[in-house]
Amino acid sequence: MLPANLERFIAWGCVGGIFAAAYIDRLLVLPFLLIGAAGLFELGQIEILQRHARLADFLVKAAGGLVGIGSIRAIQFLYLAK
Numbered sequence: 001m002l003p004a005n006l007e008r009f010i011a012w013g014c015v016g017g018i019f020a021a022a023y024i025d026r027l028l029v030l031p032f033l034l035i036g037a038a039g040l041f042e043l044g045q046i047e048i049l050q051r052h053a054r055l056a057d058f059l060v061k062a063a064g065g066l067v068g069i070g071s072i073r074a075i076q077f078l079y080l081a082k
Helices: 004-022 029-047 055-080
Strands: none
Touching (some): 004 029
């Protein structure tokens, strides 16, 4: 089993990558979308007694999403620029 933050990072990286691959023409919107979603997920946990909204969790999710977007964009740049 992986540490929770690593699992979050990988999961959000996959989400960012999938969105980047699906919406090639939305480069400027995707980071805002993923960062906003990560923020809303953390804020949504405030109302649930057994959950804890943490800034560190938000930052890990946001970073994972951005790395996922960046990774797919780099691959697209290398292979589609030819």
